[in-house]
Amino acid sequence: MARQSTPDPVPVLLTRPKAQSQVFARALAARFGDRVQPVITPLMAPVFLTPDLPEGPHAAVIFTSATGVVAAVRLGADLPKRAYCVGRQTAARARKAGFQALSAEGDADALVAAVQADRPSGQVLHLRGEDTRGDVAERLNSAGIETHSVVIYRQEPQAMTPEALDLLASATAVIVPLFSPRTAAVFRGAMPKGSRARLRIAAISAAVAKAAEGLALEAIEVASHPDAEAMLDAVERLLDKRPAP
Numbered sequence: 001m002a003r004q005s006t007p008d009p010v011p012v013l014l015t016r017p018k019a020q021s022q023v024f025a026r027a028l029a030a031r032f033g034d035r036v037q038p039v040i041t042p043l044m045a046p047v048f049l050t051p052d053l054p055e056g057p058h059a060a061v062i063f064t065s066a067t068g069v070v071a072a073v074r075l076g077a078d079l080p081k082r083a084y085c086v087g088r089q090t091a092a093r094a095r096k097a098g099f100q101a102l103s104a105e106g107d108a109d110a111l112v113a114a115v116q117a118d119r120p121s122g123q124v125l126h127l128r129g130e131d132t133r134g135d136v137a138e139r140l141n142s143a144g145i146e147t148h149s150v151v152i153y154r155q156e157p158q159a160m161t162p163e164a165l166d167l168l169a170s171a172t173a174v175i176v177p178l179f180s181p182r183t184a185a186v187f188r189g190a191m192p193k194g195s196r197a198r199l200r201i202a203a204i205s206a207a208v209a210k211a212a213e214g215l216a217l218e219a220i221e222v223a224s225h226p227d228a229e230a231m232l233d234a235v236e237r238l239l240d241k242r243p244a245p
Helices: 018-035 066-075 088-096 108-118 136-142 162-169 181-190 206-211 228-239
Strands: 010-014 036-040 044-048 058-063 082-085 100-103 123-129 147-157 173-178 198-203 217-222
Touching: 010 018, 010 162, 018 036, 018 066, 018 228, 036 162, 044 066, 044 181, 058 066, 058 108, 066 088, 066 123, 066 147, 082 088, 082 108, 088 100, 108 136, 123 136, 136 147, 147 181, 173 181, 173 228, 181 206, 198 206, 198 228, 206 217, 217 228
Parallel strands: 010 036, 010 173, 058 082, 058 123, 082 100, 123 147, 173 198, 198 217
Antiparallel strands: 044 147
């Protein structure tokens, strides 16, 4: 009886900054094993800033990304220990850095709701990147919670790696998880001319899916929830799709 051949692993192009891509690569390996081949090509790299912070005291900080936690620690400032975080990975990074972190388990809307429900007893600092969505500080100020927004890092676009360019030049299915509208736009702009790859996009939100418009796609899946677990589910749906005829 002939042995059934094992399918080749499907490349998964990881475009987040290196640290976040490595975390997601480990999650892919844990969930899918040799069904996938993670290929890391960061399209963004953080540049950490050292702005002056508003005078306190502050009751809590808000983090809308794990990179924001890293940038905050690098400031060396005396920050409050209470931290409201957009999701689990950001909260995990904050706890590792010594914060008492609360995860909103979602997006900017969920984060604003979590802060409003908790009603911190003083001013709040939103320590964030230059590119952000959701108007967190503005909405909290409108709700009567004094919130100061401070940009402590920015993300600078990076060129694709030669491995990624070779992959996109080949006529193979490639899954690309995209976690922000800006990354989707940068990826769209970085696509090499004459690419033959059969792109399958996993978008963390409808806004990201919209930012990916203009790419020649074989398939796109939008995560049911803006977190890593739902993105893994979206990757699984893309893995299970039959190739286009």
